[in-house]
Amino acid sequence: MHVETPASTGRRSGRRAALALVAIATALPLLGTATPSAGAAAPAAAPFDPGDAAKFAKLNKQIEQLEKELGGDLAKLKDAQYAAKKAHLKSRVLEKDLIEARDVVARFAATKYMMNGEDPTVTFLSSANPSELLSNASLVSHLAQNQATKVEQIQKLVNDQVQAKKQAEAKMAEVKKEIQDLRSRKTKIQSLVKRYKPESPSTGMGGVTPRMLKTKNTLDLEFGPFPTIGCVRSTGDPQDHGTGHACDFMVTTGGVMAGGSARTQGDQVAEYAISHAGALGIKYVIWRQRIYDMRSPGWRMMENRGGNTANHYDHVHISVF
Known part of the structure; x- marks a missing residue:
């Protein structure tokens, strides 16, 4: 006990x-x-x-x-x-x-x-x-x-x-x-939009619209070759990529921030796209965490998305109408 x-x-x-x-x-x-x-x-x-x-x-x-x-x-x-x-x-x-x-x-x-x-x-x-x-x-x-x-x-x-x-x-x-x-x-x-007749997604051209194809070929001829040009995709947040209205013109590979000649190439592509937006039907350009939209002209800084590719430091994004 x-x-x-x-x-x-x-x-x-x-x-x-x-x-x-x-x-x-x-x-x-x-x-x-x-x-x-x-x-x-x-x-x-x-x-x-x-x-x-x-x-x-x-x-x-x-x-x-x-x-x-x-x-x-x-x-x-x-x-x-x-x-x-x-x-x-x-x-x-x-x-x-x-x-x-x-x-x-x-x-x-x-x-x-x-x-x-x-x-x-x-x-x-x-x-x-x-x-x-x-x-x-x-x-x-x-x-x-x-x-x-x-x-x-x-x-x-x-x-x-x-x-x-x-x-x-x-x-x-x-x-x-x-x-x-x-x-x-x-x-x-x-x-501005009325100047460009809406185009349907295409087949046999990788899925890009004729206008995007023309823009891609023009920029490739003027400033190429590029390490790669990526256009149609449906992963992540595709936005215009999903409908064939956008391409990414890569100036470096592996997510490396563009510098030297690669940055010069990107600058030239962005400047050309803006100055020839009317002839090519370009809607907006994104380069180095900045966006230039023809519907509201002028460069503007964008939010930090957390990486060189996400922030467009290794490629120029171009969307067309």
Whole structure:
């Protein structure tokens, strides 16, 4: 028959408290452990609405409609749309982290309230077996020393969420501005589009349209040879490539950023395409993370897509009407 002694009871309660303390210590590094008073509510951390999903969906529909009216793929507008979506997703992730942080702080506050306002770590120390006190006291000391850091962490999370919300709103505003700009130029753009009779996808020419084939052959004759010219594809985000209205004129291989003679070749191709856009029916040119759209002339920087090929540093992309 086992008889409970004060020492064994103390050891058991000490072990239970130690486990509870370790659980709290595991949860706290991401949070800040502001010490709420007994019965106090958890720190307010209301989630943000990063960009309003309904408004975002509405803008996407407007983009689709404009593409039908203004000659197809609006890469310049799609780039602004990409930036808004990226900012929106970042804000959503931070919002989720903030909600989780709030929940853990609320549980900590509830635990303290149920213990009549006493700090669980203090209660543990007072009931722990003296032989276990040193190691457990060290753990509590570690928590106390890192208190300021934890408070800074949760504050940074709140600040990051505020900034992400502002960035998402700013990117949404850029999309709206691009849409307004295109609409203000709608008559001129439609007049430009009317100059070029729509062409059907072809067979026997690799799937490119006759206009794209003419542009490809002209540029190859003027500035070739190129390491390769890629036109029709359906993988990734094909856009005009999928309908045979675009080709990529590679000036390097293996994703290497163009420099020296390769960059000169790319510059010449881009400049020629822009200056002869009217004769060739060119819609837009992308080169070195910049886009020049004939429907809204002028070079404009694009979002960073994360690589030389994705950012068009190794090839010139040309789309035709």
